[in-house]
Amino acid sequence: MNDQADLIAERIAAIQARIEAAAIRARRVPAEITLIAVTKTHPASRIAHVLSAGVLDLGENRVQEAEEKQGCFAAATPPRWHLIGHLQRNKARRALGLFDLIHTVDDLRLAETLNRLIAEDTHSGQRRLPILLQVNVSGEATKEGFALIGGVQSANWPAFVATVRQIVALPFIHVQGLMTIAPYSDDLEGVVRPCFRSLREVRDRLAAEVPDGDWRHLSMGMSGDFEIAIEEGATLVRVGTAILGER
Numbered sequence: 001m002n003d004q005a006d007l008i009a010e011r012i013a014a015i016q017a018r019i020e021a022a023a024i025r026a027r028r029v030p031a032e033i034t035l036i037a038v039t040k041t042h043p044a045s046r047i048a049h050v051l052s053a054g055v056l057d058l059g060e061n062r063v064q065e066a067e068e069k070q071g072c073f074a075a076a077t078p079p080r081w082h083l084i085g086h087l088q089r090n091k092a093r094r095a096l097g098l099f100d101l102i103h104t105v106d107d108l109r110l111a112e113t114l115n116r117l118i119a120e121d122t123h124s125g126q127r128r129l130p131i132l133l134q135v136n137v138s139g140e141a142t143k144e145g146f147a148l149i150g151g152v153q154s155a156n157w158p159a160f161v162a163t164v165r166q167i168v169a170l171p172f173i174h175v176q177g178l179m180t181i182a183p184y185s186d187d188l189e190g191v192v193r194p195c196f197r198s199l200r201e202v203r204d205r206l207a208a209e210v211p212d213g214d215w216r217h218l219s220m221g222m223s224g225d226f227e228i229a230i231e232e233g234a235t236l237v238r239v240g241t242a243i244l245g246e247r
C-alpha cells in the first residue's frame with residue numbers, strides 16, 4: 001500500500017459511512033444505494049486503488065477515455081462502467097461495448113440508434129441495454145437531458161411521457177430509471193433538494209403512467225450533495241472529487 005492508496009481507501013470508507021447514515025435518516029436500507037466512483041480525468045493507476053478499496057462501480061463521462069482506461073484492467077472481479085456524460089449518436093456503437101449502464105439518454109433518436117445497433121449485432125446475444133433517461137428539471141445546471149423544467153408540473157409533461165413510452169417499447173433497450181444533475185448552488189435546501197425531489201416525483205408519476213417501464217433507479221447526487229440526494233431517494237450516487245481529489 002502506498003500513501004495514495006491509503007488516502008483513497010480512507011475517503012471511500014468515510015463516504016460509505018455518510019451514505020449509510022443518510023440512508024438511515026431517511027428510513028431507507030443502505031444496501032439500496034450504490035456508490036459510483038467518478039474517475040474521469042484520473043489515471044488508471046488511481047482507479048486500481050478505488051477497486052482495491054472495494055468500489056466496483058466506475059463513472060466516466062467520455063467514450064474515448066473509458067476505452068483507453070478499460071484496456072488497463074484485467075481484474076478478477078471486473079468493474080461495472082457507467083457512462084455519465086453526454087453521448088453523441090456517432091459514438092453510440094463504441095459506447096455499447098464499453099458501458100454496463102448509460103445514464104445519459106436524452107432523446108428518442110439516440111435510444112433508437114442504440115436499439116438498432118444491438119439488433120444488427122449478431123454477436124450481442126441480442127441483449128437488452130440498461131439505460132437511464134437524463135432529465136433536466138431545474139433548467140440551470142446544463143442544457144442536457146429531457147427539458148422538463150418544473151418536473152411533473154411542466155407543460156412538456158404529455159410530450160415527455162409520449163417519448164418515454166416509445167423508448168420503453170424498444171425491444172433491445174431496458175430503461176431502468178432516471179438521472180439528473182442538480183444546479184451548482186450553495187443553497188442546498190432551497191435549490192438542490194427541490195431538484196432531487198422533483199426527479200423523484202417524475203419517477204413516481206412515470207411508474208403510474210408507464211407501468212411497463214422499470215423505474216428502479218434514481219441517479220442523483222455528487223460530492224457536494226449526495227446525502228441530500230439519498231434523503232430524496234437516490235439509488236446511484238456519483239462521487240468524484242470527494243474520493244479522488246480535485247481534477
Ligand SMILES: *Cc1c(COP(=O)(O)O)cnc(C)c1O
Nearest residue numbers: 038061084222223238239240241
Ligand atoms: C464529474 C461528474 C460527477 C462527479 O462530480 P464531483 O463533484 O467531482 O463528485 C457526477 N456526475 C456527473 C454527471 C459528472 O459529470
